[in-house]
Amino acid sequence: MVETRGVLRHDCLMCGGSCQGVKVPLLNEGELQRVAEQAVELGVEEPVVDGVLRRVNGRCAFLGDDNLCRIHAKWGLLFKPTVCRQYPLVATRVGDETRVGLDPGCFTSVKTWKTGPLVPAGALVSSRSGFPDAVVRMEAQVLGLLDVQDSVGGALCALTSASSSWPDAFLGRWFVALRGIGLHDLLADPDTSPSLTNSLGGLASALRGELPASGPIVLSAQADAFALDAAQRMVWLRLVTQIPAPAVTALLTLAGAVSCAWAHPNDDAAFGQAFAGWVRAIRSPSVLGRLLPTPTALRDLIEG
Numbered sequence: 001m002v003e004t005r006g007v008l009r010h011d012c013l014m015c016g017g018s019c020q021g022v023k024v025p026l027l028n029e030g031e032l033q034r035v036a037e038q039a040v041e042l043g044v045e046e047p048v049v050d051g052v053l054r055r056v057n058g059r060c061a062f063l064g065d066d067n068l069c070r071i072h073a074k075w076g077l078l079f080k081p082t083v084c085r086q087y088p089l090v091a092t093r094v095g096d097e098t099r100v101g102l103d104p105g106c107f108t109s110v111k112t113w114k115t116g117p118l119v120p121a122g123a124l125v126s127s128r129s130g131f132p133d134a135v136v137r138m139e140a141q142v143l144g145l146l147d148v149q150d151s152v153g154g155a156l157c158a159l160t161s162a163s164s165s166w167p168d169a170f171l172g173r174w175f176v177a178l179r180g181i182g183l184h185d186l187l188a189d190p191d192t193s194p195s196l197t198n199s200l201g202g203l204a205s206a207l208r209g210e211l212p213a214s215g216p217i218v219l220s221a222q223a224d225a226f227a228l229d230a231a232q233r234m235v236w237l238r239l240v241t242q243i244p245a246p247a248v249t250a251l252l253t254l255a256g257a258v259s260c261a262w263a264h265p266n267d268d269a270a271f272g273q274a275f276a277g278w279v280r281a282i283r284s285p286s287v288l289g290r291l292l293p294t295p296t297a298l299r300d301l302i303e304g
């Protein structure tokens with residue numbers, strides 16, 4: 001049974017972002033064979049390493065300098081690897097249900113999630129995700145909590161049990177923790193994709209200056225709505241697999257949205273790029289490990 005969340009609208013603006021900083025697996029022998037043949041024709045050496053497309057400085061070996069897929073350019077969409085064809089749709093199998101949604105980590109999604117053409121949630125390759133029963137119950141609670149929120153600030157207050165209308169105390173600790181992960185250094189890693197470095201560079205620079213004082217950080221109505229929806233999708237599609245804790249996924253997504261809005265005030269385009277980069281970054285073990293280095297780090301972050 002296929003379940004979708006929200007309206008599936010997307011228009012690829014060919015930014016090349018989905019071909020950078022991600023591991024693209026090849027799913028079967030037929031796909032491996034076809035990619036090997038395509039590589040020979042395109043002059044790409046050693047196209048596959050450990051079952052995933054080889055990356056060069058974080059970029060897929062098939063990605064051209066113009067940010068276009070060379071397989072797509074020569075043979076068309078249908079001849080690309082399956083995972084590339086279906087992105088940014090993500091399918092997660094949970095029991096006998098297949099959850100389908102758009103990955104908010106797609107750099108274009110923020111621009112087209114309301115206005116792009118409808119994308120059919122047809123037969124998709126899905127990854128299986130099993131959580132213990134207690135986590136499944138928690139997931140339902142977190143999704144229920146997010147469903148009734150009408151702003152990122154409200155959702156953060158609900159998740160951190162803050163009694164005021166803006167989670168000042170939590171965000172004060174959050175920004176200190178965020179500065180502590182050394183985003184600048186992480187982005188300087190040669191294997192970090194240029195798209196991630198570009199999108200999060202503004203936030204990394206802002207974190208080197210003065211951290212925000214108390215008081216609400218304003219997100220535009222569009223940015224707020226996208227971030228709230230993205231938090232639901234991140235939880236529902238189980239996109240943070242390193243820490244199977246739905247509340248943590250929601251909290252990191254939403255606090256990241258506030259951080260990106262702080263780094264890019266009054267600039268929805270830059271916010272969108274940074275936030276897409278952020279929801280990718282929190283899937284990385286190195287970012288998660290630095291943000292939440294100990295079992296008690298989350299409690300300390302929330303309770304002080």
Ligand code: SF4
Nearest residue numbers: 019060062063069084
């Ligand atoms: S094969 Fe093409 S679409 Fe897939 S990641 Fe590489 S460049 Fe992107």
